[in-house]
Amino acid sequence: MIFRNKTNIILLIVSLFFLFVSLNCFAQEETNVGLVFDIGGKGDKSFNDSASRGLSWAAQDFGIKRIELEPGADADREVNIRNLSNIGYKLIFGIGFLFEDSIGDVCDEFPDTKYAIVDGLVPGKENVVSLSFAxxxxxxxxxxxxxxxxxxxxxxxxxxxxxxxxxxxxxxxxxxxxxxxxxxxxxxxxxxxxxxxxxxxxxxxxxxxxxxxxxxxxxxxxxxxxxxxxxxxxxxxxxxxxxxxxxxxxxxxxxxxxxxxxxxxxxxxxxQVDVSVYLTIKAFLEGTFEPGIRVFDLATTVVINDVEYNGVGYAMDKYxxxxxxxxxxxxxxxxxxxxxxxxxxxxxxx
Structure with a gap:
């Protein structure tokens, strides 16, 4: 009886170990998220910083592996998108309408990679979502x-x-x-x-x-x-x-x-670019990523970490x-x- 119990315990431990390893490998493979900023880059206190904030929220809530790339010359947009695709990032954001051509050109070469563009439109691609705002x-x-x-x-x-x-x-x-x-x-x-x-x-x-x-x-x-x-x-x-x-x-x-x-x-x-980035990552992780156009407007209402957001709005605070x-x-x-x-x-x- 004691021998059998010890055997069962060992088998359980081994099973849990392999389950943990499998889940960890899956997470490493499936949750790499890249984001390439628009002109002005991180620290603009505006558009780009909002995108970065959404990525940070997702990192805190979902434990994703993330990378942020600063913009350079025009050619760098496609180079950055392509490089992230090549090294295995499975969800990649281009922040700004200037990424339309870059994502449009690269997405066909990497059909298993998902792409999201903020403020731009890349129509008719099964692996691209265009995030638009009112x-x-x-x-x-x-x-x-x-x-x-x-x-x-x-x-x-x-x-x-x-x-x-x-x-x-x-x-x-x-x-x-x-x-x-x-x-x-x-x-x-x-x-x-x-x-x-x-x-x-x-x-x-x-x-x-x-x-x-x-x-x-x-x-x-x-x-x-x-x-x-x-x-x-x-x-x-x-x-x-x-x-x-x-x-x-x-x-x-x-x-x-x-x-x-x-x-x-x-x-x-x-x-709320931050909200759009966060929700796109969440959908990707849940297997509900949908290509096409998603519009965030005044009627959009979402709750993230107990805070309610609209797609667009106005700010009130102590200032x-x-x-x-x-x-x-x-x-x-x-x-x-x-x-x-x-x-x-x-x-x-x-």
């Missing part, structure tokens, strides 16, 4: 906040600074203008773009120059959709003591002046709680529900 809807809400703030403080002009002058960034502008006009029809809106090439997303000097010009021409609030370029907009806002609306991540803290305690970060348009009244928030929330219900259709083109 930026115009979120921009409408922060446009309302800009208009309501200007009106409440007796001002009549707001501004917009975009990065690269392309349809995607014009989509932010279109929603913002519509939101301003919905809240304050008489308000004037100044608009400018940092350039026509990808470097327009990584030029804080140009961002500050454009913002100073708009402030000096009467803008009370400026909304930027310009990546790293937007840090220059915040510098200008604090110099002129006028308000800034951030983009993609919660950038409200960038408007804080530590020496005086003043805050000029009015709000931020939240584009702006004294800048936006309860009445303003109520008006914005009412409009948000009307957008979700289809009573307000937000334009996506200027």
């Amino acid at each position: 930026e115009h809807e979120g921009s409408f809400l922060v446009g309302m906040i800009a208009g309501l703030k200007a009106k409440a403080d007796g001002k009549d002009t707001v501004g917009y600074v975009g990065g690269m002058n392309v349809p995607l960034i014009q989509k932010f502008e279109a929603g913002y203008i519509a939101g301003v006009k919905y809240a304050y029809p008489e308000c004037k809106i100044l608009s400018a773009y940092a350039g026509d090439t990808p470097t327009a997303f990584a030029d804080p000097v140009k961002g500050k120059e454009l913002a100073l010009s708009q402030y000096d021409n009467g803008a009370y609030v400026i909304y930027h959709a310009s990546g790293l370029t937007g840090t220059g907009v915040y510098e200008a806002g604090k110099e002129r003591k006028r308000y800034v609306i951030g983009v993609d991540s919660n950038q409200n803290y960038l408007g804080h002046i530590e020496e005086t305690g003043e805050n000029f970060g009015l709000t931020s348009m939240l584009k 702006n709680e004294g800048l936006i009244t309860d009445d303003m928030i109520q008006k914005v929330e009412e409009a948000k529900q009307k957008i979700i219900n289809g009573e307000i259709v937000v334009p996506s083109e200027v």
Whole structure:
């Protein structure tokens, strides 16, 4: 009896050992996730940092093996995507519309690898998901906040600074203008773009120059959709003591002046790239990865680690709680529900 029990225990231990080894090998093979940043790279406090945050959430929750690559010259996009594919990363993200050609070219060569592109469209590929956002809807809400703030403080002009002058960034502008006009029809809106090439997303000097010009021409609030370029907009806002609306991540803290305690970060348009990255990784691990287009909008509601997120939205925190009244928030929330219900259709083109 004792011998038999010892034999059973040994067999159980051996079985558990091989099960552990098998699961560990499976995890190492199946959970390698790579992410290649857009222009501006990690540390832009905006678009790229949001993607990195989603990857970090997934690493904490799922124990994935991850790698992040910084952008270089245009050719590096395809090189980075291809290299990650070659070394066995099974899910690879390209962060930004500039990855359309790179992923489109590489994905056919690695049919067993899954790819995700944020803000781009790679149609008709069974191993690619395109992650898109209703930026115009979120921009409408922060446009309302800009208009309501200007009106409440007796001002009549707001501004917009975009990065690269392309349809995607014009989509932010279109929603913002519509939101301003919905809240304050008489308000004037100044608009400018940092350039026509990808470097327009990584030029804080140009961002500050454009913002100073708009402030000096009467803008009370400026909304930027310009990546790293937007840090220059915040510098200008604090110099002129006028308000800034951030983009993609919660950038409200960038408007804080530590020496005086003043805050000029009015709000931020939240584009939850982090949520899209996290959910794509989760689906991949669960075997439910679906190719095609996935859109994150105001109606999108997900809960991650007990926190509820929409696809897009606006940020409230300690930095702006004294800048936006309860009445303003109520008006914005009412409009948000009307957008979700289809009573307000937000334009996506200027």
